[in-house]
Amino acid sequence: MDIICSPAQRALASATQSTGLEPSAKEMPRALRLVARALTPGDDKITDAAWRDILCTIRRKNWASRMMHLARQAHEPWISKEDMIEAAGRIDHPEAGDELLRHHLDIVIADRFREISHVPGDVFAAVKADLSDSGQFLSGQQVDHLARRIAEIFGVQDFAFESELIAQEQAQAAREEEIRRKAAQRQQREIEKLRRWEASLVGFDQVPALLHCSRQEALRWVAENRLPIARRTTQSDGIERFEFDPDMLRKLRHQLGRWRSRQDDAPRRPDAPAVGAKIGNAVIARVAALDRYAGHFKTARALKRRLVLITGPTNSGKSHAALDALAEAESGLALAPLRLLAHEFKEALGKRGVAASLMTGEERILVPDSRHIAATVEMCPFYTPVDVAIIDEAQMLTDPDRGAAWTAAIMGVPARTVYILGAPDCIPLIRRIATLCNDPLDEVSLERKSPLRAANGPTRLDQLGRSDAVIAFSRRDVLDLRAELMARGRRVAVVYGALSPEVRRAEAARFNRGEADILVATDAIGMGLNLSIRRVIFSALKKYDGRQSRDLLPQEVKQIGGRAGRYGHHEDGIVGVLAGAGNIHMIDRMLKAPPEPMVELRPLVQPDMDIVRAVADEVGSESLYGVLTRIKRAVLRADDPNYRLADMEQPMEIAAALEGVEGLELSQRWTYAMCPIDERDNGITRLVSWAAEHAAGRAVPPPGTGRLTPPAKAGREELERAEKRHKRLVAWRWLSIRFLEFYRETDRAAEHTEALNDWIESVLRQQSHRRESVRQYDGPGTRHRRAGKPSSRPSLHRTRRRD
The missing domain is CATH 3.40.50.300 (P-loop containing nucleotide triphosphate hydrolases)
Incomplete structure (x- = not known):
C-alpha cells in the first residue's frame, strides 16, 4: 500500500492516526489537496497543528451555514453573512459544536456593536437602520431581544434601559401607524372632494342660463378669457368640451354690466394671471398658469433677453466660448446638470480670474462680494437679474424625470444673454421655447475637434x-x-x-x-x-x-x-x-x-411653490395631496398645444404619505415632496418619519455611517450598503439647508459623508479582490459565461433620476 500511496495520502493517514480527527468522504478530496500544498518537498508528514488548521479551513463554510441556521432559530436578523464568515474564521477547533459556534458568533456581534458606538442607544438605532436598509423591520419580540443583547454587551445592569428602548419602539410604531391611518383618511377625503367638484361642473350649454345672458355673449366672454374654464376634455369625435364651475359663474354676474357696456375692455392677459384674485376653483388653470407657463417667470419676461444656442457633439468645445463670455460679464450664472459639474464650472471661472459662489441641493459655498454663481439646474434663482447665464446639457429637456427643471431654467433664468449648450437634437425644442418666450434666438453649430x-x-x-x-x-x-x-x-x-x-x-x-x-x-x-x-x-x-x-x-x-x-x-x-x-x-x-x-415639441412643465400656493388659495385647501391632485386632473389637459405636464408620481406619493403628519405648513410639505430620495431604499417611509419629528418640534439627527469593514475585506453588499447610506445623507443635507432649525448637526453629517466617501474610494482602489464572478468575452458570438455555464441573466439595466 505504501508503494501506491502518494506522500499526501501517507501524511493524511499519519495525521488522522495521531490526532484522531478524520475527514468525511465528502471532505477527503479537498483535504488531500490542502495536505499536498502543506508538505515540504520530500516529506510525507505534517504536524498535528497543521492538520487541525486544514480541517478548520475545510469546515468553515459549513460552520457559517450552521450559524445562519442558529441565527434564524433565535430570530436575530441583525446577524449578517459577514458576521458568520468572520466568526467561522476565528474557530480553531475542528470539531466545533453549536455551543462553540454560538460563542464565537456572539463575540463577533459584540465587537461589531462596540465599533458602532460606545452609547447603547445609538447602537440600537444604527442596527435598526441597517435592517431597514434591506427592508427588514423588527417585531416587538425582536426589539426586546436586541435590547437585551445590547445591554449584555455593554454591561448595562439597569433594566430600565431595555424597558425604555422597548417603550420607545412601541411609541414609534404607534405614531407611524397613526400617520398611515390619517394619511389614508385624508387622501380619501380629498379624492371625494375632487369628485364632487368634477360632478358639479356644467357644459357650455348651461352657461347662458346661469349668467342670464345670451349664447353669443357667453361665447364672446369665453373667447375674451373672462369666463374661467374649469376643465377641457376631448371627446371621442375629436371635439373639445369646455366645462365650467357653476358657483364661480354665479359670482361673476355682478360684472356682466361692465362687460356689456365695454367699460372693462381689457380682458385678463392669459400670460399674466391675477394670482391673488379669488375667482374660485374654476380658475385653477389660469391661476396655475401651466398652460401659460412662460408668463409665470415675471423677472425673465421683464428683461430683454437674447438666447444663444450652441450645439455640437461631445468634445466640440461648447462651453469654452460661453465661459469666456460669462467670466467677462459683471454678473453671471452657470447652471449644470450635476453637482460635480457645478463644481467644475466654479473652478473654470476661478481659472479665468472670477470668484464664484456655489449653490447645489445639498451645499452652499458663498464667496463674499462675488456676483457669479455656479449651481445645479434645479437651484436656478429666478428673481435676481444677471448679465449672462449658461445652461448646460439642454438635451435633458426631454428627460421624463428632470426635463421640467430645464424648461423652467431656460424660460425663467433672469439673464440678458442666455447661452444654452447641448447636443444638436435639442435644437427644435429650444426654438419652440424661444417662440413661447418671445425671445430672439441665435444659433451656433460646432464640429468635433478630433475625429x-x-x-x-x-x-x-x-x-x-x-x-x-x-x-x-x-x-x-x-x-x-x-x-x-x-x-x-x-x-x-x-x-x-x-x-x-x-x-x-x-x-x-x-x-x-x-x-x-x-x-x-x-x-x-x-x-x-x-x-x-x-x-x-x-x-x-x-x-x-x-x-x-x-x-x-x-x-x-x-x-x-x-x-x-x-x-x-x-x-x-x-x-x-x-x-x-x-x-x-x-x-x-x-x-x-x-x-x-x-x-414632441411641447416642453415638460411642473408646478413650483408659487403655483402650489396660488392653487391652494383658490381651492381653499392646505392639503398638498389635494392641490397636486387638482393640478394633475384639472390644470393642464393632455392635448395642450404648448406644454406637457411632467411626471409627478414621486411628489404625489410623498404628499400622500405626508397627509398623516400634523403641524407642517403647505410650503414645508412641498419642500419634503421635492427632496431627492430613493423609493427603493424605503425612502418615502424614512422621509415621513423625519417630517414627523420636524412637525413635533424635535431635531432630526443625521444618518450614520454604520459599521465600515476594512476596505480589503469589503464585498458588494457592504459597498452597496455604504452607497445607500450616502444617499440618505444627501437627502438629510438637502433638508438641512432648508430646515436648519431641525436638521442642525451639519458638521456631523459632513463628517459622516466624508467618512463614507473615503471608505468607498478605498474599497474601489483595492486591486487584489477575490474574484466574485467569472465572465469571459472570448470572441464573436460568445456570451457571458459563469463557471463554464451559459448565463441566463438578461442584460437589463436601470437608470434613476437625479444625482
Whole structure:
C-alpha cells in the first residue's frame, strides 16, 4: 500500500492516526489537496497543528451555514453573512459544536456593536437602520431581544434601559401607524372632494342660463378669457368640451354690466394671471398658469433677453466660448446638470480670474462680494437679474424625470444673454421655447475637434488597453467587469451613478493619472468628468431605462462614445463593442446618423411653490395631496398645444404619505415632496418619519455611517450598503439647508459623508479582490459565461433620476 500511496495520502493517514480527527468522504478530496500544498518537498508528514488548521479551513463554510441556521432559530436578523464568515474564521477547533459556534458568533456581534458606538442607544438605532436598509423591520419580540443583547454587551445592569428602548419602539410604531391611518383618511377625503367638484361642473350649454345672458355673449366672454374654464376634455369625435364651475359663474354676474357696456375692455392677459384674485376653483388653470407657463417667470419676461444656442457633439468645445463670455460679464450664472459639474464650472471661472459662489441641493459655498454663481439646474434663482447665464446639457429637456427643471431654467433664468449648450437634437425644442418666450434666438453649430470613428471590429476583453473605457448599464455589470479585469491583472477605476460626485471625481483622477489602466463606467460619464479616454467600448447595446429594455439610441451612442479621443490627448476617438455584445456596424451607423427628428415639441412643465400656493388659495385647501391632485386632473389637459405636464408620481406619493403628519405648513410639505430620495431604499417611509419629528418640534439627527469593514475585506453588499447610506445623507443635507432649525448637526453629517466617501474610494482602489464572478468575452458570438455555464441573466439595466 505504501508503494501506491502518494506522500499526501501517507501524511493524511499519519495525521488522522495521531490526532484522531478524520475527514468525511465528502471532505477527503479537498483535504488531500490542502495536505499536498502543506508538505515540504520530500516529506510525507505534517504536524498535528497543521492538520487541525486544514480541517478548520475545510469546515468553515459549513460552520457559517450552521450559524445562519442558529441565527434564524433565535430570530436575530441583525446577524449578517459577514458576521458568520468572520466568526467561522476565528474557530480553531475542528470539531466545533453549536455551543462553540454560538460563542464565537456572539463575540463577533459584540465587537461589531462596540465599533458602532460606545452609547447603547445609538447602537440600537444604527442596527435598526441597517435592517431597514434591506427592508427588514423588527417585531416587538425582536426589539426586546436586541435590547437585551445590547445591554449584555455593554454591561448595562439597569433594566430600565431595555424597558425604555422597548417603550420607545412601541411609541414609534404607534405614531407611524397613526400617520398611515390619517394619511389614508385624508387622501380619501380629498379624492371625494375632487369628485364632487368634477360632478358639479356644467357644459357650455348651461352657461347662458346661469349668467342670464345670451349664447353669443357667453361665447364672446369665453373667447375674451373672462369666463374661467374649469376643465377641457376631448371627446371621442375629436371635439373639445369646455366645462365650467357653476358657483364661480354665479359670482361673476355682478360684472356682466361692465362687460356689456365695454367699460372693462381689457380682458385678463392669459400670460399674466391675477394670482391673488379669488375667482374660485374654476380658475385653477389660469391661476396655475401651466398652460401659460412662460408668463409665470415675471423677472425673465421683464428683461430683454437674447438666447444663444450652441450645439455640437461631445468634445466640440461648447462651453469654452460661453465661459469666456460669462467670466467677462459683471454678473453671471452657470447652471449644470450635476453637482460635480457645478463644481467644475466654479473652478473654470476661478481659472479665468472670477470668484464664484456655489449653490447645489445639498451645499452652499458663498464667496463674499462675488456676483457669479455656479449651481445645479434645479437651484436656478429666478428673481435676481444677471448679465449672462449658461445652461448646460439642454438635451435633458426631454428627460421624463428632470426635463421640467430645464424648461423652467431656460424660460425663467433672469439673464440678458442666455447661452444654452447641448447636443444638436435639442435644437427644435429650444426654438419652440424661444417662440413661447418671445425671445430672439441665435444659433451656433460646432464640429468635433478630433475625429470619432467606429472600431474596425469587435474587441475582446483581453484586448483592452491603457486609456480604454468599458461602458455597462448597471452597477452590477460594472462591478462584474471590474472583477474580471482585476482577475486578469489589470488596474481598474469605476464610475457609476450610485457613487457620490467626490468618489466619481477621485476615480476619474486615478484613471487620468494612469494609476488605473481601464475605466469601467455606466453612462454616468456621458455628462461631465474630464476623462483622457482613447477608446470607448460598449459591453451591451441595450439598456433598461427604468421602464423597458430597449436598444441604445444614436444620440446616446454619440454622447457616451464621444468621450473617446479627448482633444490634446489622443489623435482620434474610437468607439467599439465587446465581442459577443453586438455588431460593430451598428456603432458605425449610429455615429453617422443625423439627429433624430423630434416628434414632441411641447416642453415638460411642473408646478413650483408659487403655483402650489396660488392653487391652494383658490381651492381653499392646505392639503398638498389635494392641490397636486387638482393640478394633475384639472390644470393642464393632455392635448395642450404648448406644454406637457411632467411626471409627478414621486411628489404625489410623498404628499400622500405626508397627509398623516400634523403641524407642517403647505410650503414645508412641498419642500419634503421635492427632496431627492430613493423609493427603493424605503425612502418615502424614512422621509415621513423625519417630517414627523420636524412637525413635533424635535431635531432630526443625521444618518450614520454604520459599521465600515476594512476596505480589503469589503464585498458588494457592504459597498452597496455604504452607497445607500450616502444617499440618505444627501437627502438629510438637502433638508438641512432648508430646515436648519431641525436638521442642525451639519458638521456631523459632513463628517459622516466624508467618512463614507473615503471608505468607498478605498474599497474601489483595492486591486487584489477575490474574484466574485467569472465572465469571459472570448470572441464573436460568445456570451457571458459563469463557471463554464451559459448565463441566463438578461442584460437589463436601470437608470434613476437625479444625482
